[in-house]
Amino acid sequence: MSRFRSLWQASVNATRRALTWNLEDLVPPSERYVFKFDSKEELKRWHLYSDSEYGGLSSASLEIKESANNESNGTGLFSGNLSLDVEEGSKWNISRSGFCGMRSKKFDGFIDLDAYDTLALKLKGDGRCYISTIYTENWVNSPGQQEDNSWQAFVFVPKDNWYIAKIPLARYLPTWRGNVIDAELEMNPARIVGMSLSVNAEGGVPGAKTGPGDFRVEVDWIKALRLQS
Template sequence: MTNETRGQWDLGRFIQTLNYFEVVPPLNWIQNILQGKFFQNSQNQPDGAKKMGVILVAGATGGVGKRVVQRLLQQGYRVRCLVRDIEKARNILGNDTDLIVADITKPETLNELVMSNIQAVICCTSVRVQPVEGDTPNRDKYNQGIKFYQPEIVGDTPENVEYQGVKNLVEAAAKYLPQGDEKLVFDFTNPSTDLKNIWGALDDVVMGGVSSSNMSFLDSSAIFAGNISIANSGGFASVRTKNFDPAINLSGYEGIDLKVKGDGKRYKLFLRSDSAWDGVGYSYSFDTEADTWINIKVPFSNLIPVFRAKVVRDRPPIDTSKICSLQLMLSKFEYDGELNPKFSAGAFALEVESIKAYGGSKLPRFVLISSAGVTRPGREGINLEEEPPAVRLNDQLGGILTWKLRGEDSLRTSGIPYTIIRPCALTEETGGKELLAEQGDNIRGKISRDDVAELCLQALQETAASNVTFEVKQGENQMGNPGWKTLFSQLKSDS
């Protein structure tokens, strides 16, 4: 045989590949024991459902904000907390939370460093309202909403925080949030450590070949590159993600959008809906233009079920509700023995900026916590004696509700899919009561901060919560099965 058809197979690289993708568990156990990482293995599994984008939380150190952060982290989301005082925030949120210093009243601080890679925003900011100094030594009662004490604004004004600050945050976020019908799967413009640890090389070394590749990460992109050889009957190189646990749910979307800059060669994208190492993958071939950024639309309906470059007949369409892994490949083969018409051995490079799902239903991208009562100051027919303190004392409190309403309006007119939550009096009581939601701004009552925080998270996952404004209070019964979809589906979209 000639050097073109015969090469030195690398056993060590073959074992490394099996170990990286955990094909043979004992190899991982041995390596982890040798490296002192035996008990850390379960932490290496990527969470595809939640870790592909950042949730930005403004007002993260407040009563609701800190609960939102805690819940997001518990459920595996990547969270970025916008704070003004880093030391205070550390004391409240802990040392393991991603904190970034910015001030919504100062738009110049809401820069790319703050906004990069955000998937959604939860805004819990509010001016500080507390009892007048000396009014009562037991201020917890005011916070509980149990008894009324004379309140006062402390710090910045409602106009600056509730209106101008919210408006600044909305305008900054609008430049960076994904479009309403897109879901960001991988953003390589600012790759995190988690992202870098997900992708690994899977080359023809597993079949005896000698091709080699890797995924390297630059400041604003990733590059799938290497050298492909047909020696030893080989001829493919690829990079693949570890299996996601839980899987990525892309049901309701039409397909995948790749933004790539290639070298004129034809590549393949593979998606898998099961975690088998050598199972069926769903493939799509796409051509690139040399040194030119292009978007490749990959409809799920056009994916071809393939096993080792052979089409699997009578296979059902891919289950988009559980995408377990993704793979990029350069191969000399197309399907069923056909050759890739744009294949050539040697060096190659495919630069990738992002991988998104497109054509989906619009989920909320911005959740704003406002307040019940924002439309009541000055409304005809209002009996102030029956209203909460903020309504009765709106003018004395710097027009707090009036400015909150202006802040809502800035979000409603922004074009960002949103949810505006207007809670009644906030309490420190334990959550878990049934939630009663209405529209029209007429209800009175109270609600636990715990339940408001949970509402914020649930809104991000429900299309029925998109572009709605509602008031909410707790009922008398325990929540039981909350039926979030039912709760949101009963609400009418804002006109």
Template sequence: MSRFRALWQSSLKATRKALSWKLEDLTPPTETEIFSFRSKDDLRRWKLYADSEYGGLSSASLEIKATGVFSGHLSSEMSQDSRWVMNRSGFCGMRSTQSEGYLDLEPYDTLALRVRGDGRCYISTIHTENWVNVPGGAEDNTWQAYVFVPKGDWYIAKIPLVRYLPTWRGNVMDSHLEMNPSRIVGMSLSINAEGGPQGAVTGPGEFRLEVDWIKALRTT
């Protein structure tokens, strides 16, 4: 009888606790930090890539100097002995390494990045589980948005998730497709020598982007 009474009391206590929950306890926070760039351990969650993997001459590095610094050199030239054929060179990027499971941003509507740049335009990419039909069909789906970073002071770029367009190898696909924000497998930041809004720095040369954090925001 004592065991039954203990079980009953425990169940009753749990029920009372559940009934006492407030609505705000069930609501996700207005923001959540996805990535920070303050230690070498933070940087281990990212890997670099560049056109040099395909015979290009661009290069990039990622290091800690109080915050993360993504920098390097963009070149539109190709190595003379390259066996690859590219439509264009002059790009570098950093992509988060995939961990177990998915990043679920369903409760949020905006991605925010605290950055300090060089007047160039960068590309923010969200990689989701492959469910959109693309040629080959084996790659993650990619959704991209431009991030123009003014030169000088720290700046918080806020990008609504609806602004991310589905792309395949740099080309925009059917813009009516919708992202599934609950099945995110990774994120990227990249830069091309060409492209960007009027007034942005373009062309071959040095680039430098400082990154403090990346957060998801719930603005509505």
């Protein structure tokens, strides 16, 4: 093969690679893993919180549940106990107790989900209603407020069976300290700074298990989906 033909062929191959890269960049895959819960290392990306930080008596843990047949990776197990009681003599004057949650730790940069319209969670639960929260860069709160903006949606998790909950991003409502903000606001999915999954003893959707007591939900993964063309 002549030097000219070799150069021409190399240029063609390079152009094909560039075109392929540009196409994938313009049309990202229809789904993307955001978080997996298949190892102890993955769980280190999360931290727990509960009303115990403010004098409540609820408790929670997050650990790996190994697969029964050892043929697949484990899953995250978020479990604990919801209590409506408050520690006697607590210095905190909390208005309500009975909540626990797991939140992703801070990281550099953002999760950019602008190319997607739905968040999916693969869960196996206990019949309770959980709360999925997306945190975005602060641009709603007034100057001086350092809290991330939070957007929340209920997730009912059927008991004892794996279930993939698909929540359109448009269904997430803006909230501040657990209360829905009554304003026309729109999430910026390109500036996500974290996510959480939490549970309250009270509230939720009709038919869900409520009240104090044990809770338990397995989490396999969280994905972003593009379902709309």
